[in-house]
Amino acid sequence: MxxxxxxxxxxxxxxxxxxxxxxxxxxxxxxxxxxxxxxxxxxxxxxxxxxxxxxxxxxxxxxxxxxxxxxxxxxWQCVAHVSQVPNPGDFLNLDLLGEPLIVVHGKDDAIRVLSRVCPHRSMDIMPEGFGYDGHSPAEARDGKPDCGRTRLFLCPYHAWTFELDGQLKACPEMHEAEGFCRDDFFLKPFRSEIWQGFIFVNLDGTAPPLADGxxxxxxxxxxxxxxxxxxxxxxxxxxxxxxxxxxxxxxxxxxxxxxxxxxxxxxxxxxxxxxxxxxxxxxxxxxxxxxxxxxxxxxxxxxxxxxxxxxxxxxxxxxxxxxxxxxxxxxxxxxxxxxxxxxxxxxxxxxxxxxxxxxxxxxxxxxxxxxxxxxxxxxxxxxxxxxxxxxxxxxxxxxxxxxxxxxxxxxxxxxxxxxxxxxxxxxxxxxxxxxxxxxxxxxxxxx
Ligand code: FES
Ligand SMILES: [Fe+2]
Missing domain, CATH: 3.90.380.10 (Naphthalene 1,2-dioxygenase Alpha Subunit; Chain A, domain 1)
Incomplete structure (x- = not known):
């Protein structure tokens, strides 16, 4: 760290x-x-x-x-510099053009930009102050609001949990939901690229590759x-x-x-x-x-x-x-x-x-x-x-x-x-x- x-x-x-x-x-x-x-x-x-x-x-x-x-x-909108999420598990939250986002450094060392909107009933999984009362694995980093470290993301509403790459890891009491498949639900990833150490996101997925031109x-x-x-x-x-x-x-x-x-x-x-x-x-x-x-x-x-x-x-x-x-x-x-x-x-x-x-x-x-x-x-x-x-x-x-x-x-x-x-x-x-x-x-x- x-x-x-x-x-x-x-x-x-x-x-x-x-x-x-x-x-x-x-x-x-x-x-x-x-x-x-x-x-x-x-x-x-x-x-x-x-x-x-x-x-x-x-x-x-x-x-x-x-x-x-x-x-x-x-x-392409720049959301962070790589030094703001230097280690696996480090993340940073921001709201950009109506999208609540997490910029997260994954366990695989990839940096991703994910939606914070829970695929269950659209809760912001980390509203200001992280939206948890201490039971979440996420902790604040260096006393900075909206900037933390975690091993997984926990939605505070009904406790669904997500891996750092956005995949749904666990969801309690869903065994009676017919045809429910865990793989169908994840935190939506946005298209992102790192250029010159800066992390950029393209929200609608249509931009030409960032380095072009x-x-x-x-x-x-x-x-x-x-x-x-x-x-x-x-x-x-x-x-x-x-x-x-x-x-x-x-x-x-x-x-x-x-x-x-x-x-x-x-x-x-x-x-x-x-x-x-x-x-x-x-x-x-x-x-x-x-x-x-x-x-x-x-x-x-x-x-x-x-x-x-x-x-x-x-x-x-x-x-x-x-x-x-x-x-x-x-x-x-x-x-x-x-x-x-x-x-x-x-x-x-x-x-x-x-x-x-x-x-x-x-x-x-x-x-x-x-x-x-x-x-x-x-x-x-x-x-x-x-x-x-x-x-x-x-x-x-x-x-x-x-x-x-x-x-x-x-x-x-x-x-x-x-x-x-x-x-x-x-x-x-x-x-x-x-x-x-x-x-x-x-x-x-x-x-
Ligand atoms: S809205 Fe996230 S677990 Fe229900
Ligand atoms: Fe000026």
Whole structure:
């Protein structure tokens, strides 16, 4: 069992500006077809004429239902990093797009994603707090809610038990049920794949294989050895805004010069950030360090004194040590690489104006062995919270803007190319295609 310290705080509560969304929008209601037409027309503009999406794309229940069935459930959703379930018997629970799920490390070493819905009478076999009063074999791990270890799963309702691969193991008092066959009942497995150490699930089973079209992204990430990293910081946030607001916010760095002018702008000025060519399944941006920061970092590394900071991840080249990298693997996998850590955001869209978010940090496997690890981890956790609080403020206020009669479509800067590429992805899904299938990819902003 890993002894890595781990922080998993409860859902974020008091935002300085608590949720003030009106249930009535001043925007005229649009039909699904009208919103789709708006998205398609927006995405058809060239980058130098790009605009924002219609407000209704972020507020309409009908459009969110379309996204569920045509973007989110058919896509690959990342649910965990392998370091969160390191040993056989380790599991982690989450609810994703209406599905109560268990991510479990089996006795055969396979990691599976199973439904938590009992095949007897549809009880959630492990509702919050595991739904047991001590008679279950499952126990919590490291004091984390929804994260545990077990040798089998027990449904608390009528005590049916299941193997870690979901097979029904035992069910009391079923001998009089005519024709009942134990093998017919199991916890439903969802299609899952592990890519670069991250566990993905495809809820409707229709997605193309995950690694298809990701060779460039895998090559770019190879030096970070993501599968070997350890997830050492995790914090949940209850977000009163649309999932696309977060994706757009995470991927564009134009806002460094606004809301992050004290935190990220001094390190990675917005003006220097740039986006790679359009890809079928992902978007990739670069956030170079300011010259003075890069020189300071390289000098600091040369001194080898890491008493107050994390050393760079081993094996990175000079370019990788001089910038942060941003990745969006459509539709919701958000990753930021820094020289000394990797930041991953897990998104659980709940509705047009609701999102559950887990912000995490992964560090090198050896980091936990350092004497000063706990203070470094706490510093990293504070940094993650500090800049995310800035993002929470703007994203919350942006969602409010979508409901107002004062809302108007905006124009995008070239520094928001990632947002434009994301819109092109949505438009491709509307016509049941992928970006670049039926047109030339948009070129990189750097040769
Ligand atoms: S609902 Fe699970 S055992 Fe009855
Ligand atoms: Fe931000």
């Amino acid at each position: 890993s002894s890595t310290a781990f922080e998993w705080k409860p859902v974020f509560e008091p935002l300085a500006f608590a949720r003030q969304l009106s249930t009535r929008t001043a925007q005229p209601p649009l039909s699904l077809a009208e919103i789709q037409r708006g998205v398609t027309e927006t995405a058809a503009r060239p980058l130098n004429r790009a605009t924002t999406l219609p407000a209704q794309a972020y507020t309409s229940e009908e459009f969110f239902a379309w996204e569920l069935n045509h973007v989110l459930r058919p896509g 990701l060779a460039d992204m895998a090559a770019d990430l190879a030096a970070f050895r993501l599968a070997e990293l350890k997830l050492v910081i995790a914090r949940e946030w209850d977000c009163p805004f649309n999932w696309k607001v977060l994706v757009e916010n995470f991927m564009e760095s134009y806002h460094h010069l606004g809301i992050h002018h004290k935190t990220l702008q001094p390190m990675m000025p917005a003006r220097d950030t740039w986006t790679e060519q359009e890809r079928r399944h992902y978007v990739r941006a670069h956030l170079p360090y300011k010259d003075s920061v890069r020189e300071e970092y390289l000098a600091f590394e040369a001194r080898g004194d890491f008493s107050a900071a994390l050393p760079p991840l081993p094996g990175l080249n000079a370019a990788q040590k001089s910038e942060w990298g941003l990745f969006l693997l459509h539709p919701t996998f958000l990753l930021a690489t820094a020289p000394d850590r990797v930041i991953w955001y897990r998104l659980q869209p709940l509705g047009p104006d609701r999102l559950k978010l887990l912000t995490t940090t992964l560090m090198a496997p050896g980091a936990a062995a350092r004497d000063n690890f706990e203070s470094l981890r706490q510093n990293a956790a504070k940094q993650l919270v500090d800049f995310h609080l800035e993002d929470m403020e703007v994203c919350t206020a942006v969602q409010r803007g979508f409901y107002a009669s004062g809302w108007q479509p905006g124009r995008l800067s070239h520094l928001e190319m990632t947002v434009w590429l994301f819109h092109r992805y949505l438009a491709a899904r509307i016509r049941d295609a992928w970006p670049t299938d039926d047109y030339e990819p948009a070129p990189s902003q750097r040769p």
